[in-house]
Amino acid sequence: MNATANTVTTANVDQGVKARVDNGINLEGILGARQALTDAPAAAQFKWRATCSWVNGTHSRATVQSFFGLGAEQAHKTAFTYDADHPEVFAAEDNGSTPVEYVLVALASCLTAGVASVAQNRSIQLRSVKATVEAGMDLQGILGIDSEVRNGFDGIKVVFDIDADASREDIAALVAQSQKRSAVFDIVTNPTNVAVEVR
Amino acid sequence: MTTRPFGRGRLTGTVDVVVVGAGHSGLAMSRRLSRLAIDHVVLERGEVANSWRYERWDSLRLLTPNWQSRLPDYPYDGADPNGFMTMPEVVDFVAGFARFIAAPVRTGVTVTSVLASDDGYLVETNRGAWRCRAVVLASGAHGMANVPAFAEAVPRSVQTLTAKQYRRPDQLDVRGVLVVGASATGLQLADEIARSGREVTLCVGEHIRMLRTYRGLDIQRWLDALGILDERYDTVDDIVRARRVPSPQLMGTPERKTLDLNALAERGVTLVGRLAGIQDGRAQFSGALANHCAMADLKLGRLLDSIDRWIAEHPDHPVAALAGERPADPAERFAATRVAASPPLTLDFTRGRIGTILWATGFCPDLHWLQVPVFDRKGRLRHDGGVVDAPGLYVLGLNFMRRRKSSFMHGAEDDVRDLGEHLATDLRRGSVRPARLAAG
Numbered sequence: 350m351n352a353t354a355n356t357v358t359t360a361n362v363d364q365g366v367k368a369r370v371d372n373g374i375n376l377e378g379i380l381g382a383r384q385a386l387t388d389a390p391a392a393a394q395f396k397w398r399a400t401c402s403w404v405n406g407t408h409s410r411a412t413v414q415s416f417f418g419l420g421a422e423q424a425h426k427t428a429f430t431y432d433a434d435h436p437e438v439f440a441a442e443d444n445g446s447t448p449v450e451y452v453l454v455a456l457a458s459c460l461t462a463g464v465a466s467v468a469q470n471r472s473i474q475l476r477s478v479k480a481t482v483e484a485g486m487d488l489q490g491i492l493g494i495d496s497e498v499r500n501g502f503d504g505i506k507v508v509f510d511i512d513a514d515a516s517r518e519d520i521a522a523l524v525a526q527s528q529k530r531s532a533v534f535d536i537v538t539n540p541t542n543v544a545v546e547v548r
Numbered sequence: 549m550t551t552r553p554f555g556r557g558r559l560t561g562t563v564d565v566v567v568v569g570a571g572h573s574g575l576a577m578s579r580r581l582s583r584l585a586i587d588h589v590v591l592e593r594g595e596v597a598n599s600w601r602y603e604r605w606d607s608l609r610l611l612t613p614n615w616q617s618r619l620p621d622y623p624y625d626g627a628d629p630n631g632f633m634t635m636p637e638v639v640d641f642v643a644g645f646a647r648f649i650a651a652p653v654r655t656g657v658t659v660t661s662v663l664a665s666d667d668g669y670l671v672e673t674n675r676g677a678w679r680c681r682a683v684v685l686a687s688g689a690h691g692m693a694n695v696p697a698f699a700e701a702v703p704r705s706v707q708t709l710t711a712k713q714y715r716r717p718d719q720l721d722v723r724g725v726l727v728v729g730a731s732a733t734g735l736q737l738a739d740e741i742a743r744s745g746r747e748v749t750l751c752v753g754e755h756i757r758m759l760r761t762y763r764g765l766d767i768q769r770w771l772d773a774l775g776i777l778d779e780r781y782d783t784v785d786d787i788v789r790a791r792r793v794p795s796p797q798l799m800g801t802p803e804r805k806t807l808d809l810n811a812l813a814e815r816g817v818t819l820v821g822r823l824a825g826i827q828d829g830r831a832q833f834s835g836a837l838a839n840h841c842a843m844a845d846l847k848l849g850r851l852l853d854s855i856d857r858w859i860a861e862h863p864d865h866p867v868a869a870l871a872g873e874r875p876a877d878p879a880e881r882f883a884a885t886r887v888a889a890s891p892p893l894t895l896d897f898t899r900g901r902i903g904t905i906l907w908a909t910g911f912c913p914d915l916h917w918l919q920v921p922v923f924d925r926k927g928r929l930r931h932d933g934g935v936v937d938a939p940g941l942y943v944l945g946l947n948f949m950r951r952r953k954s955s956f957m958h959g960a961e962d963d964v965r966d967l968g969e970h971l972a973t974d975l976r977r978g979s980v981r982p983a984r985l986a987a988g
Contacts (some may be wrong), residue, residue: 538835
């Protein structure tokens with residue numbers, strides 16, 4: 350039995366409040382897409398892409414523009430570029446964020462987008478949302494000093510500061526739901542097969 | 549609809565309705581059909597209450613108290629309304645109901661196929677075929693245990709079994725056990741196996757934390773009083789999701805104890821995240837354990853809030869006056885689920901510490917014999933509150949099928965009343981064209 354599912358999430362919602370909440374999220378658009386992709390599962394198959402070119406040293410420049418989805422090629426309004434490099438303490442030139450910092454950016458921005466979307470769906474007006482992310486790493490891993498130390502993070506901590514028209518429990522539920530529905534949270538918490546080839 | 553000659557097996561008989569399965573659901577429908585004077589037969593592959601007899605672990609008791617164990621015109625009348633039936637007691641209860649209603653059960657009859665015919669269905673069995681105008685699928689929601697696809701990657705040194713195959717701890721290797729799944733099943737098995745002295749690791753994904761008792765009453769008393777168990781499938785926001793929710797972490801014991809993840813951790817069970825994959829002889833666990841526990845804690849808090857609110861709003865409700873059970877106990881909130889700072893993310897099966905993987909990853913109905921195009925792309929039966937998407941075809945007992953209580957024994961009564969009425973209307977019309985039931 351499912352005694353507690355869906356019983357209380359909208360307890361504090363009335364239509365009057367719902368109409369006034371505006372977090373800049375097009376909820377009708379999202380819910381419409383959800384219905385459309387329920388009915389047409391093939392259209393839900395997306396491909397995300399990036400290209401990355403070596404510049405010099407540890408400096409590289411990645412570009413994101415096209416992706417595939419809704420059964421067709423799609424494109425962002427403009428091409429977005431991202432410089433990545435290592436910091437000076439790594440004896441590099443620091444022309445951009447380190448790649449691992451992009452992972453933190455991705456996680457924080459995915460969770461933050463989720464908080465806004467879920468808040469809109471639950472009729473919670475947000476005033477400010479700030480995520481602070483920190484991840485630990487033992488460089489003895491990537492430097493090959495200690496084979497028992499992994500290359501990646503030994504853990505990630507995200508702290509949200511949220512000012513909103515909601516109780517502490519409702520805000521906690523908002524953050525929990527954004528994790529449940531987050532692509533990047535899934536990507537970092539679950540294994541993914543990675544195929545790397547040379548053309 | 550296709551016509552098919554009666555090629556296989558002899559024709560045993562012709563009835564209006566064939567009910568497949570003589571468990572509590574099929575028998576409840578039989579009672580309903582008898583009262584509607586509809587000619588029917590109940591085909592049972594084994595004995596009455598077969599799954600309860602042979603497909604449950606030894607220590608299992610119902611998750612619902614005895615006062616809730618009732619079938620149409622057949623209430624519990626024993627001495628312990630707050631107790632929880634053992635499996636032999638459930639079998640006695642269901643078999644007693646079958647005798648009480650003089651159900652037309654044919655035991656030892658295994659349905660091998662159900663095919664559409666011009667005027668209804670042909671039901672083929674190991675003992676001849678039946679022609680009928682309508683079929684009620686009452687073979688249960690637990691016909692097959694779910695096992696993830698990556699189970700194939702489990703090294704041979706590790707024994708695997710499902711919750712349907714498990715009976716008792718001494719069936720298992722003495723080494724450690726990985727229990728996969730934290731619903732009622734997974735928690736009960738982890739608890740029992742840990743008590744047997746084996747090292748237990750429990751994979752915890754999304755789960756429903758629950759209390760056995762709250763403010764002095766069994767949680768089922770509150771869910772019943774608040775109307776939560778009567779919620780209809782066509783009134784919830786997302787019925788697909790609601791039907792997928794795992795069973796709440798409940799256990800029926802004479803002591804009415806609450807079994808939760810904190811209790812298991814105190815017993816020495818290691819809690820890890822959802823099993824995400826098996827690669828190179830190692831299990832990989834999700835890093836989302838903390839969030840899964842936080843969500844379950846928040847959801848329990850919301851349920852308790854709604855119970856407290858209801859009590860405040862209904863001071864004179866009879867639930868408050870139940871003999872021996874008084875909600876006088878004050879409102880209470882419970883410790884958050886304790887999650888280790890860094891739960892293990894992998895487990896190496898090649899080191900010999902783990903002897904068994906126990907899949908407590910849910911169940912699904914076994915309807916492989918239903919040769920009618922009524923399944924969606926994920927293999928789930930297409931139905932509208934038990935009215936299957938083919939004329940004259942009905943199903944019973946599935947999770948949140950028509951009401952939240954549909955999968956409970958006491959949930960059968962309302963469902964067979966609704967579906968029996970629908971079926972009778974179909975037969976009276978002379979056609980078995982599906983029509984949507986009115987809400988209410």
